[in-house]
Amino acid sequence: MTKNFKERFLIPAFNTLLPVISALFLGGIIIFAIGDNPFKTYGVMISKSLFTVDGILKTLHFASPLILTGLAIAITFKANVFNMGVEGQMLLGAFFSGVFGFSFDLPPLLHISLCLIVGVITGILFALIPAFLKAFFKVNEMVVTLMLNYAAVEITRYLAQGVFRNPASGDVATYTINSSAMFNKVGKNITAFFLISILVFIFIYILMKKSKLGYEITAIGKNEEFAKASGMRVYRKIIYIMMISGGISGLAGAGWMMSEKYRYTTSFSGNPGIGWDGMLIALLGAHNPVGVLIAAIFYAALKTGSDYINLYTNVPKDIVGVIQGILILFLSIKFINDKTDFLGRMRQRLKSIRGSKGATRI
Amino acid sequence: MKVIKTINLTKKFGDFIANDNINLEIEKGSITAIMGENGAGKTTLMNMFYGLSKPTSGELLINGKKANFKSPQDAIKCGLGMVHQHFKLVPGLTVFENILLGTEITAGPFIDTMKEIKEVSKLITEYKFELNPKDKVSDISIGAKQRVEILKMLYRKVDILIFDEPTAVLTPQEVDELLQSFRELKKQGKTIILITHKLREIMEVSDEVIVIKKGKIVGNVKTSKTNPKELANMMVGRDVVLDVSKREKDFSTSKVLYKVENLKTENDLGKTVVDNISFEIREGEILGVCGVEGNGQSELVKLLTGLMEKTEGKVFLNGEDITGMWPDELRKKGLAFIPEDRYAQGLCRDMSLSDNIIAGYHSGEKYCSFGLLKRKEITKTRDELIDFYDIRISEREGNISSLSGGNAQKVIIAREFDADPKVIIASQPTRGVDIGSIEFIYKKILELREKGKGILLVSSELSEIMSLSDRIIVMYKGKIVGQVDGKTATKEKLGLLMAGVR
Structure with missing residues (x-):
């Protein structure tokens, strides 16, 4: 039991935390070099973003779309399918929910539901393109989804500049959605969108851990031949998975539109973008729903914390971007190592070179 | 003279002792068989001999000198070579090119082909091998490929040859040829170590047998002073009965359960690989395909x-x-499958025993309702099957990867037989499985036969086909080339058909 506990929880937890700690450590050196106290800076960041009512609500609000995009990616990675197009699906979902948001005037509950559904459907439809290409023509979904992100950016930009442009705005932006399609803020920051994210999280958790589909997804991800021999229609399942992933991505965009942005601009998703952040979060959470939830909140806390750093210390808020960048770097190392075990192989190579004193032919 | 001597050779993997104080001596110019069940530690021991892993403690002496191999190259330099079960040859190159791969004879910047062929021909005649150095490896038979592997080692002046389950992939005639080669090599003064669990070969060719069980040597006897029964007993620790009494049964009045008519298919390259196959299986009948x-x-x-x-x-x-x-x-119609490749199609190594036990049946009412898996029910079934089929697993929640080959196969057997199928398609059900498990699997198959199920048994193990089948069909180049009655089948008869001779 103890060994099992160690293998199942402690080692994965350590593997997940190591990149985070390393990134914070390197970030700390940079803060120190700027001439500030890293402990104080991190202290401000954590205490303000997680341990004040305002801060935690803001953090959870920021976390809402990230939980969704993180889950959207995690579920496909579990099946060894790589939906890299979460950003694009999210953007399109956001855009069309926005279009429905400003084009209609309905009772709030109905309007909000309609807009959310539009977002979900848009995401699904956009994800179906790579899904069908993969299932029927064996086109690599990673390349297609990745490239379609740029198509999504351009489509929404074109539409936002053209038919749906709000001429009153100086920027490239659509009309603002009607107030009936907006989520009401509870307190200062949080909205019902967070609740929706949590519901989706519970849904995905049950799907992955308890359902037949979750079982099949895991089997496909671990051994496709075995899955086929067990009678799973692998390609049909891949289409389902992509639809779920696209739907959640679309929902993330729609929710963000209706709870924070209210109109579509070219900087709707920010930089690096909610979808891309989701990828990092899925990686950080080891493609496990609970891990994704925690990682999303941590990531959002970094974002909230950056605003407070500016207020309370002399460290520029960009330090958070630096830490995020370092984190991406470390996580990529972890990701590549998980896939190829290059660290293990390097160790072996070193061992054999040292062992035979250069006599081995390589 | 002792070419190999080990003193308290021990290998541990963490807490697990794979080899426990192994003390053995191997005489020069002898053929020693090392036998044991799967997971007994044979391979670990050979890997230490061949420089693939290092002993935790103890010593290995080759020709009286202490050996400290860091890689197979060191072992080969010391005159010790291994022929693996899976050949490491380049199919597109010729026999002589494969043998000289990495040690080409050159004349200036060019490869001296003429000299290479001459060298290899010399080697071939020296050991009386049947081989043409200029044949392409992709065109030669499996037995010939194995001879190329042996020559590769001999060319590198190896005196001690380790064979890892060399007969698993051969026809009976090829096995005989290989055993003949062993005798020839022995005559030339080479020492041979043979890892196997096939008693016939051991009895026929070896001088000495070392039996390993749970990492320890439990028997070390002269072959002339023992018999197969005693060896099997040593290996498993009890009497083993593999001989199935042949029965006389007339199936002409039994109901036809399963029928295949003119089945044909092509592989990805468009080559016809299954050509006009027809057969039928009646209730309670075992049809062997070899x-x-x-x-x-x-x-x-x-x-x-x-x-x-x-x-x-x-x-x-x-x-x-x-x-x-x-x-x-x-499966829903009542078929059950034991796939050929246990870890590719049959099981998922990285999933738990429960997850593997429901595979293929996970949509049924027993394990699933409203799209959710009934975990309680699954755990219950798992525990029942573990007990009933005697699956030995240290941790019930553990993954399949922690099971030995024999026990992993039992998981498949448990899953498929528990579903109470009408027809079972079993492909290589005992491949790489130890004798104890083979006995168990035979027993289960025969139980199903008694219950009137139809069984299609595909196996490359002739003794298995012959002892279990009521009827045997032989395939050659995708076609059925002959049908033999189970009662009257002999190795020679089947062997000729397998080679395409009608």
């Missing part, structure tokens, strides 16, 4: 289990057309 590997048996099984598409033909179960159905549909 043939040298790669003659369409694998594809036939894939076709019948829904993993490949036919180009022509039909399959019936109880008169119902089940052609072209998916594996899950076939």
